[in-house]
Amino acid sequence: MAFYTAAALKNELQQRGFRLTPQREKILRVFQTLPQGKHLSAEELRYWLDREGEKVSLSTIYRTVKLMAQLGILRELEFAEGHKHYELNKPSEHHHHLVCVQCHQTIEFKNEAIAELCSAQAEARQFELLDCQLTLHCVCLEAVQEGWPYLLPDNWVCPKAHRPLG
Structure with a gap:
């Protein structure tokens, strides 16, 4: 496609x-x-x-x-x-995502080994691969350093957090 x-x-x-x-x-x-x-x-x-x-x-x-x-x-x-x-x-x-579960910062990364594994698995089972994605749910270092999960203030905003459109 x-x-x-x-x-x-x-x-x-x-x-x-x-x-x-x-x-x-x-x-x-x-x-x-x-x-x-x-x-x-x-x-x-x-x-x-x-x-x-x-x-x-x-x-x-x-x-x-x-x-x-x-x-x-x-x-x-x-x-x-x-x-x-x-x-x-x-x-x-094909690319994949690292996502912070606290601030929702999202980082894209590529890894050909993942794409090759997905293609091989689909082909072995006689499927046509439409998409291959891996999402790693993590916590950013900024949140950990601020005391995530228990000591993080309720109003804490990560300096690298996703900003809404506008």
Whole structure:
């Protein structure tokens, strides 16, 4: 699977009995223009679209990102925040994530051995690999140094923490 154009997405959707709606095309466009390493939750995606003057309901966003993840167009990521994040799936560029469970700092890393293992496992069982991801849930050194988990103040903010859009 390569980077998706609107035409490629339309074809993929039609093959599976769906159609390319203007909302689906807008959502794809947002993910295509995200900076490297940026992941969006459904709520952040809505904010991003609103900022661009595009009105798409949150329920449509949830349905669309779920569908695009099922088709292998988006990667669905769990970052220990209680909700999912999404990014464009680039199968030729497998990467993985280190996530701090305290401040939600997320660091991407590549490891060819993991990708090779995933490919070999899928191939051995006659599956086509759509995505390969490893998420390591950790605690950042800043939180540990401040006394995580018991001595960390309730109002503590990590200097490297994920900052919301805006």
